[in-house]
Amino acid sequence: MPTLARVKERAEEQSTTMTADQQSMIRMLANDLHRLNLSVMKAVDAGVSVELVRSARHHGGDGNWGDLLIPVIVASRS
Template identity: 50%
Template sequence: MTATQFAPAAMPDTDAQKRAVDRVAEAAHRLNDAVQRAIAAGYSVELVRTSRHHDGSGNWGDQIVPTVREKGAEKSA
């Protein structure tokens, strides 16, 4: 019996910007799925911007944290 030969798979030829956008999009998709699961389990979820991250050269991004309440819990104002 001959040994199986494996070759590394070629990575898609994408630039850094596309990879960065794809990473954020994938994380957002996972977050949206988690929010839907929490709602199905009887929780309310609010995403709150806590800060805006700057890199010093004009680029920025919002950072968030979840606020989760059990069903029937009153939201504090």
């Protein structure tokens, strides 16, 4: 099975164990990440290199955590 198909299948399996609120937040996160990826592509097309680096980890207090990111931008030398 191709890796991409397995990732989608695993994500669908995991989502069935989430509450409606959790599923809603995951959809919102996915949409925001899609917009971020589009912005990264536009920045690269405009002549800069973009690296996303974990700046911190947010802990929710009950075992859940998430990585917080900052962009490292390098302008091209044209």
